[in-house]
Amino acid sequence: MSRIKYFLAVIIFFTFAISCSEQDDQSSRTFETDQGLSLNHKNEFRKDLIEVTDDIFVGVGYGLANSIMIETSKSLIIVDTLGSEERASELFADFRKITDKPVNVIVYTHNHLDHLGGATIFAEDSNPDIYAQENIIYNLDNIATTIRPIIFERSARQFGIPLPSDEIVHQGIGGFLEINDQSTLGLVRPNKLFKDEIEINVNGLIIKLVHVPGETDDHLYVWIPEKEVVLVGDNFYRSFANLYAIRGTKFRNPMEWVESLDKIIELDAKYLIPSHTRPIQGKDNIKNALTDYRDGIQFIHDQTIRYINKGLTPDEIVAKVKLPNHLAESPYLQPFYGSISSYVRSIFSGYIGWFSGNVTDLHPLSPQQRAKKISEIALKQTSIEVEAVNALNNGEFQWAMELSDLLLAVDSKNNKAKEIKSDAAEKLSMQQLASNDYYFYKTIAGELKDTFDVSATNNKVTPDQLRATPLKSIMRSLPVNLNAEKSLEINKTVMFEFNDLDQIFTIHVRRGVAQLINKQIINPDIVVKTNQQELKEIFAGLKNVASISLAMTNGSIDVKGGKVKFLQFLGLFTD
Numbered sequence: 001m002s003r004i005k006y007f008l009a010v011i012i013f014f015t016f017a018i019s020c021s022e023q024d025d026q027s028s029r030t031f032e033t034d035q036g037l038s039l040n041h042k043n044e045f046r047k048d049l050i051e052v053t054d055d056i057f058v059g060v061g062y063g064l065a066n067s068i069m070i071e072t073s074k075s076l077i078i079v080d081t082l083g084s085e086e087r088a089s090e091l092f093a094d095f096r097k098i099t100d101k102p103v104n105v106i107v108y109t110h111n112h113l114d115h116l117g118g119a120t121i122f123a124e125d126s127n128p129d130i131y132a133q134e135n136i137i138y139n140l141d142n143i144a145t146t147i148r149p150i151i152f153e154r155s156a157r158q159f160g161i162p163l164p165s166d167e168i169v170h171q172g173i174g175g176f177l178e179i180n181d182q183s184t185l186g187l188v189r190p191n192k193l194f195k196d197e198i199e200i201n202v203n204g205l206i207i208k209l210v211h212v213p214g215e216t217d218d219h220l221y222v223w224i225p226e227k228e229v230v231l232v233g234d235n236f237y238r239s240f241a242n243l244y245a246i247r248g249t250k251f252r253n254p255m256e257w258v259e260s261l262d263k264i265i266e267l268d269a270k271y272l273i274p275s276h277t278r279p280i281q282g283k284d285n286i287k288n289a290l291t292d293y294r295d296g297i298q299f300i301h302d303q304t305i306r307y308i309n310k311g312l313t314p315d316e317i318v319a320k321v322k323l324p325n326h327l328a329e330s331p332y333l334q335p336f337y338g339s340i341s342s343y344v345r346s347i348f349s350g351y352i353g354w355f356s357g358n359v360t361d362l363h364p365l366s367p368q369q370r371a372k373k374i375s376e377i378a379l380k381q382t383s384i385e386v387e388a389v390n391a392l393n394n395g396e397f398q399w400a401m402e403l404s405d406l407l408l409a410v411d412s413k414n415n416k417a418k419e420i421k422s423d424a425a426e427k428l429s430m431q432q433l434a435s436n437d438y439y440f441y442k443t444i445a446g447e448l449k450d451t452f453d454v455s456a457t458n459n460k461v462t463p464d465q466l467r468a469t470p471l472k473s474i475m476r477s478l479p480v481n482l483n484a485e486k487s488l489e490i491n492k493t494v495m496f497e498f499n500d501l502d503q504i505f506t507i508h509v510r511r512g513v514a515q516l517i518n519k520q521i522i523n524p525d526i527v528v529k530t531n532q533q534e535l536k537e538i539f540a541g542l543k544n545v546a547s548i549s550l551a552m553t554n555g556s557i558d559v560k561g562g563k564v565k566f567l568q569f570l571g572l573f574t575d
Helices: 010-015 040-045 085-095 119-123 135-141 148-158 254-267 283-309 314-320 340-352 367-380 384-393 397-410 415-429 435-448 463-468 471-476 532-539 545-554 563-571
Strands: 048-053 056-060 067-071 076-079 103-107 129-133 192-194 197-202 205-211 220-224 229-233 271-274 491-498 504-510 513-517 526-530 558-560
Touching: 048 085, 048 271, 056 085, 056 271, 067 085, 085 119, 103 119, 103 197, 129 135, 129 205, 192 197, 220 254, 229 254, 254 283, 271 283, 283 314, 283 340, 283 513, 314 340, 367 384, 384 397, 384 415, 397 415, 415 435, 463 532, 471 504, 471 532, 491 532, 491 563, 526 532, 526 563, 545 563
Parallel strands: 076 103, 103 129, 129 192, 229 271, 491 526
Antiparallel strands: 048 056, 056 067, 067 076, 197 205, 205 220, 220 229, 491 504, 504 513, 526 558
16 A cells, blocks of 8 residues: 655644544542643543553553554454554554554544544555545545635644643643644545444454544444444543534534434443543443533533524623533533533524624624724713714714614613614615615614514414424424523423324433433333324414313323423423
8 A cells, every 4th residue: 555645734734623522531530720721631631551441452642632453353443543643653653562463444533634644654554444434535625725824823823833832731632732844644545435334344343333423524433342342533522522613613513413422322332432532431431421411512502592592692692501510510521622602602603694683793893993983982081872872963873883782781771772773773774785684774673662573473383384394393393492490400201102103202301401312211200192283282382281281181182190290391491
């Protein structure tokens, strides 16, 4: 096999958008923060060659990511290959102290270069099969060119590249970024691709590769049933999941990530090996860690969507969405790499785009214009309200709205500020060529003066429309309507069975999160038997408490576990 060597320019490295992950040990110690970074967290990345179980070894701290060696009777399997030939050479030399068997299989868990860059070292001249999920080809070939300069600049800032080495505490996801202008990229393209899953027999050892989108859309896990070991790549680590990296990344769907974690939980693994730092041992430890992880992601997602549907702006949602204490205190959900506020904003943008919904943000002043006007106010020492009125009278309608927003931020019931903003929006509507903008300004102007209520235009769905809507779609809408404040102390399961449909759904409300489970469970707290249309109308808001109670009385809704408890359960999904 020809060895492909590239002298890595940092700019190319960042094009692949490393967003690596974090790790886990079995320690129960708490991490204390010094100067904004947890110094104790650095211990998670200490260099170590760990024997996880018989014939499975993980190299930790050799680079930003881990590399895992699986020994079979005749050959080796390598999962992830570090980020450069230099770091891979050091680890492979230590692997060679254990065994001299050839590497016949390499697996890439996803496309990020800190997992791919040392492949030539492990491959040697053995021409290994290199497995990956099929989306990796597009991701590897779609190297950014048009935005490469800004990605480089922002990535350099994110990783602190220009800083002196003594100012680099850790990278949150690993101890150090081993890729630099002196390192060599040894990338080998995968030659064995799969879509959903594939089973491989390597000298009698069965391994399964399963597509589980999360941090990337080409992510996979490696499952070794015989040894009860799962290798999860970057879909789990000792840090809150990196739903967005501030260097700039496309939308990472949180609920796809949650569904992937649910699949991993179902494996009931005895050993879990992340692609950064230390593995976890013990089925209960693994289940608890993964449950915290998926619940943390879903909580941020669901509550963000809940407030989006209430019409809040990103800034307003950031101020409201915080992890509940039991999740905020989890050692697996500490924000060592990214911040919750970034994730909220990413979810907002991922679902409904950049526009906040506040008409003031539709065509804002430039930063320079705004700064100049603020300086003028400071010199005149006049009140914001006076300046807002002056701006309106002088035809500076956008500035009038921006000043009105400041007043409304202090007092949302300030009628004078509402009047100014309404008048300014009305004037700005007349300057719009685009019909979308024109009507948005006009509508807001009317709302501010209570001329009409836009919420009244939200037509309720009809029973006929519900019949045409798949039940699964209705059930999927429930979690984002959960009132987190009401449910923080609740841990209940409600299983729904249908006399007209061969499907069972279970909703597990678990301390602020509503997990939808598409199957029967053992010993649910409440069992509800009905027809699907009945349930659709309940969750669509077409049935009130009285009509639901009547349905339970006449038998069209059969509840075991307590009728009152079922009504209380439904109340968790209302404000």
